[in-house]
Amino acid sequence: MSITQHYLLDTCRAHQHGDPAPPGPGAHDWHVARELRDYRQFRAVPAGRPARGRMRQALRRWLRPRTRSTC
Known part of the structure; x- marks a missing residue:
């Protein structure tokens, strides 16, 4: 499973449970x-x-x- 697929699955689960969406992949790298x-x-x-x-x-x-x- 790729990072993007895992993020989309977590977002779907959070939406179903009424939780806030997780931050996207790479959002806090810096x-x-x-x-x-x-x-x-x-x-x-x-x-x-x-x-x-x-x-x-x-x-x-x-x-x-x-x-x-001082030229």
């Missing part, structure tokens, strides 16, 4: 990806691994500003 990334970054701190990602880049920009040429 949210799950962000949660996983945040969890991995959080677990890196107690493990003593260096910070990675946007925070590290922001700190680098703040501590080492680029010198602009």
